[in-house]
Amino acid sequence: MLAEQQRLDTAMTAAGAWPESSPWIRQAVHDLPRHEFAPDRVWVWDGTAYRPIDRSADPTAWAQAVYAGPYDSTVTQLTGARATSSLSCTSVVADMLDSLQTDPGHRVLELGTGTGWNAGLLARHAARVDSVEVDADLAASAAQRLKAHGLDVAVHVGDGARGWPADAPYDRVISTYAVEAIPWTWIVQTRPGGRIVTPWGRLGHVALTVAADGRSAHGWMQGLAQFMPARHAPTNCTYPAIRGAGPPADERFFAHDLAVLHADWHLRFAVRARHPHIHLTTAADDDGAHAWLHDNAMSWANIVTTGGHTIAYQGGPHRLADQLEAAWHWWEAEGRPDLYDFGLTVTPDDQYAWCHDPDTGPRWPAPHT
16 A cells, blocks of 8 residues: 555655645645545446445555545545545645644644544644534544544534534634535634635635634635535536426527636636536537536526537526626636635625625625525
């Protein structure tokens, strides 16, 4: 296993993915190898479904799945056909821990224990770590692994959206799963000046600082990442289910090159910030790039490239291709801001995304609890 671990470490170095400002992270990852927190069965996507790999049956394939690469996660639990827990990719784990800016004296609350690996890394640096896991079986397994490594982590069974008020306030709070809205309980349980890092929506993670009066939190996006949603988050509808079989209500030429949308994640994040209700998927083939949009309710759009032209078909009460095009125009007129130009503000009654400046920049309502 040492060879696989070394290969991943080398790949992280080549990618510049080890945070220079937090050298403790690399040492912690070295001291707590991924494979020691992975279950004996993991899952890989074969293009159509998840396929199990058992350590006893194929140890080489199992090790390759656990140490696939800096940008590859390892699925560690399947519920039905849905992946519900994973070892997150090492590059994003390192980036989020760096964004958390933890000091050795800090008390940290982690939401989403999973295998226990992230909590273990934190425990190598922080004074105390509490971790909350909704799945009692996962919590028990993680607690055993952490204890076996001599790590003092208090693992609790509960809903991460509620935090863990018994031991609040915390200096730092980190979520290992994505939320569409930041639970206000997280701000309440973080001390003024404290920091919260969480995947937000479907594309990036944000670092929020709690205001001195504790009545708001705001901060900048920190990086691109795609995380699993909260366990009890509503299951998203599929595009075919919303599209249905009827004819489109509208058909027209689409002015932009979809290849840009397919390749540029910063553009896609700008669309997400302006229109959080839009679920966007893209693909490319010999004809060019294509896009599928839906609002998880009744509206849909299909934008296809064929014969050198790009055509938008759409239906439902909202014209999603029009909204995409308007957001694209704005992004270009604004100088093509990247993900790091965006941020989020949270108050007891409101949440909104903004660009360039939290007070004077353009802003858009975000989902809120």
